[in-house]
Amino acid sequence: MPKELESGLLYVSEEFEVAGHLCACGCRAKVMTPLGPTEWSFEEVDGQPTLRPSIGSWQLPCQSHYWIIGGTVRWSSKWTPEQIEQGRRGEEERTRAYFESRKAAKPGRLAALWHWLKELAGRAFRRR
Numbered sequence: 001m002p003k004e005l006e007s008g009l010l011y012v013s014e015e016f017e018v019a020g021h022l023c024a025c026g027c028r029a030k031v032m033t034p035l036g037p038t039e040w041s042f043e044e045v046d047g048q049p050t051l052r053p054s055i056g057s058w059q060l061p062c063q064s065h066y067w068i069i070g071g072t073v074r075w076s077s078k079w080t081p082e083q084i085e086q087g088r089r090g091e092e093e094r095t096r097a098y099f100e101s102r103k104a105a106k107p108g109r110l111a112a113l114w115h116w117l118k119e120l121a122g123r124a125f126r127r128r
């Protein structure tokens with residue numbers, strides 16, 4: 001990621017799974033968006049980038065909220081404090097759901113093993 005970003009350009013690093021651009025309002029704030037299953041998704045069609053979901057810079061003074069779709073910026077309404085809170089909660093929810101679905105695979109196997117051990121122990125006990 002270059003230190004100085006050029007406005008109107010979306011920088012994407014697949015290696016570091018992050019995209020960066022200067023805020024579309026012109027305030028020159030650097031907006032970094034991590035890419036990943038629980039973060040933003042980046043798509044390029046005919047050289048035109050699309051980032052999903054929308055970019056809500058509620059941490060910036062400008063409070064910009066917009067979409068980058070097909071290489072153009074579509075402005076969205078500014079977020080109310082309630083929407084910001086909702087957006088944050090949605091993010092946490094997505095992250096938790098993702099990690100829980102990944103966790104589920106392993107403890108599932110462990111639980112099965114535990115069950116089997118218990119059955120063996122039960123059998124051994126009954127034999128006496």
Ligand SMILES: [Zn+2]
Nearest residue numbers: 023025027062
């Ligand atoms: Zn801005």
